[in-house]
Amino acid sequence: VKVCRQLDATIREAIPDAEARIQYKKPHYLKNGKYAAVFGTAKGWVSFTIFNATSLKAPSEQFEASDSGDRLTIKILENQDVDYAKIGGLLKEAAATIS
Numbered sequence: 782v783k784v785c786r787q788l789d790a791t792i793r794e795a796i797p798d799a800e801a802r803i804q805y806k807k808p809h810y811l812k813n814g815k816y817a818a819v820f821g822t823a824k825g826w827v828s829f830t831i832f833n834a835t836s837l838k839a840p841s842e843q844f845e846a847s848d849s850g851d852r853l854t855i856k857i858l859e860n861q862d863v864d865y866a867k868i869g870g871l872l873k874e875a876a877a878t879i880s
Contacts, residue, residue: 784827784857788820791865795873812879818872829868830854833875840867 792799792810796817799810807821820829831837834846834853844853853871857863 784863785820785822787863787865788827788829788868791869792818792872795869796876799876812876815879817876817879825859827857828854829857831868831872831875833878834871836878837871837875839871 789801789808796810796812799812799817800814801808801810803809807819809816810818816832818829818831820827822828831853833851835850837853839846839853844855846853855868
């Protein structure tokens with residue numbers, strides 16, 4: 782729960798005009814009607830995905846890129862230290878590419 786609240790705050794700070802909606806029982810965040818981020822929970826971790834991530838330089842030991850490279854996902858385990866500032870910076874950078 783704490784991780785989810787912090788991710789929500791990080792997203793809203795990085796993309797102040799983000800629209801939040803629940804789809805597939807997960808919070809999705811959109812900018813100008815286009816997906817910017819989503820997170821979902823599982824037993825023992827939270828999965829967080831940044832969309833429009835093609836140009837991002839994210840640490841490969843933390844983030845996994847989709848096959849097309851347009852999404853980055855981090856799996857946050859229970860009790861894991863999280864660099865929310867890094868996540869926010871990447872998200873802000875990705876969101877800047879959404880027109």
